[in-house]
Amino acid sequence: MKEFNAWNSGILPEAECGGRLEELIESIPRDSEEKVLRFRKGTYYINADKVKKRMLYITNTAGDREYSRKETPHEAPVALYFEGIKNLTVDGGGAKFVLSGKMTNCVIVNCENFVLKNLTIDTDKPDFHQLKVTAQGKHYVDFELDENEDFTFKKGTVIYKGDGFEADIKSKAKVCWWANKVSGENREENVRARHPLATALKLKMTDKNILRAYYISTNSFNVGDLYYLFDNRRQYAGIFIDNSKNVTLENIAQHFNYSLAVVAQCSENIYLEKLDLTPKKGYFVTSVADFVQACLCRGDFSVTDCKFDGAGDDCLNCHGFHFKVDSISGNKAYVKFMHPQSHGYNPFRDGDTAAFIDKKTLLQTGESKVVTSCLRDEKTVELTLSGDMPKIGSVIENVSACPNLTFARNEIHRIVTRGLLITNRGKTIVEGNHFYCNFMSGILLSDDASSWYESGMCTDVTVQNNIFEYCGEHGIMIKPENSVHTGAVHKNIKILNNTFKKCEKVCFYAKSSSDLQFIDNKVLSAPELIKTENCENVTVK
DSSP states (O other): OEEEEEEGGGOOTTOOHHHHHHHHHHHHHSSSSEEEEESSSSSSEEEEEGGGGEEEOOTOOHHHHHHHHSOOOEEEEEEEEEEEEEEEEEEEEEEEEEEEOOOOOEEEEEEEEEEEEEEHHHHSOOOEEEEEEEEEEESSEEEEETSSSEEEEEEEEEEEEEEEEEEETTTTTOOOOOEEESSSTTTTTTTOOOOOTTTTTTTEEEEETTTEEEOOOHHHHHHHEEEEEOTTTTOSSSSEEEEEEEEEEEEEOOOOOSOSSSEEOOOOEEESSSOOEEOTTOOOOOSOOOOOEEEEEEEEEESSSOOEEEEESSSSSEEEEEEEEEEETTTEEEOOSSSSOOOOOOOOOOEEEEEEOTTTOEEEEEEEEEEEEEEEEEEEEEEEEEEEOOOOHHHHETTTTTOEEEEOOEEEEOOOOOOOOOSSSSEEEEEEEEEEEEOOEEEOOOOOOSOEEEEEOOOOOOEOOEOOOOBBOEEEEEEOOOOSSSHHHHHHHHEEEEEEOOOSSSEEEEEEEEEEEEEEEEEEEEOSSEEEEEEEEEEEO
């Protein structure tokens, strides 16, 4: 085994190491020999202007039109960049990497048999701002600004300044409702709220970090409420795994993320173990968007023994895509990514199976083998198919890119939307988890071909031995977004031996599904136990 010790390359704690670290990683051989990269315990600093910018097409992140004229779409600095490496273990040894400036934390692309473990990634003074309501009058509200942030009051507004950004506190206030609010009365309550300054008439500073905002009415505010303001474009990611195989993330902490905390795209056999995605001390939000996204993955996708606390979207989203058939030429089908936040990569491999899906019913109407595939432009994939051809205007799903999902023994806390959003044909097991305060459904099985275009049908799901402490909507919701019902979309769903302590809506809701089992579950509080629409073979015991 070859050993690469960071300290031998002058990479030592308490110093900026971005450039040297890039050089060290690039020097690691791309051969098949076992390799290990080690760090000494301590704090390392990486500045965004010291590392290279990379072109990253990451699913469910900023779309082309969300970038400003001064920005290059999908270009981002990357703190830790690994490409084309086999048989490498990166052992942080307890190292903490503190990032300064906006960047993607880590990229693992075209790698195989790769382990990243025993490290923490954090961001120094991010473009992410906490406001605390300290006083409320009939026509004014006082907000305490974080005294650790750098800001000035200028021309009637607060300007936050940091490495790589200058942000007006009122930015997007009139149109952006994508702020997080944590209740002063109940710190477990993390919900989406309108920008707190959206209806403010005037701002002024009454103390060095007290901002007073004037309103016609202040009824929506309460002393102690916390508001989190951020750029909601999902421009950067935490750890991005792309087109890689046999990747393990183990004992890694991330305490802030500008968008998705961990995203695996077009990858195979991914194992997330003992991740710590919890907020910094004094904060209640860790990630602006989802904690984990698995998109068009294969093999096994496993999430075990992790801590998730404070997400701005789902804890986990496992899905594929419905690609719209744009045109046909002979045995070639030209299919398109349909959502503006996902495109720029080819998720098909030779020999994959493309299933033809009816957009209205979401049922499969046929299938064909992929002989060859290539990306024609950012949004168009050319497929050469063997066998039947789909209809123009229909959608197709790559059913070869559906992993077997295991989500077990995790703590899921303060999630603003769903605990789990699953649209996946692979065998799925959700077992032994504690879901605590999900402000939509604890688990949603979806499927759509009209909005996010996230596929597909669930065919084998077991949810057992979990605790759902609080669900702001349904405990478990099975809701494919079909507009016409001609048969079951989801099948073989088992809900066994779970405890639902409180559901604000129906504990178990299902539509357009069959072969459902709801057995030996303990429901302590819910308006209604079960509700079904257009379902067959439902067993409740």
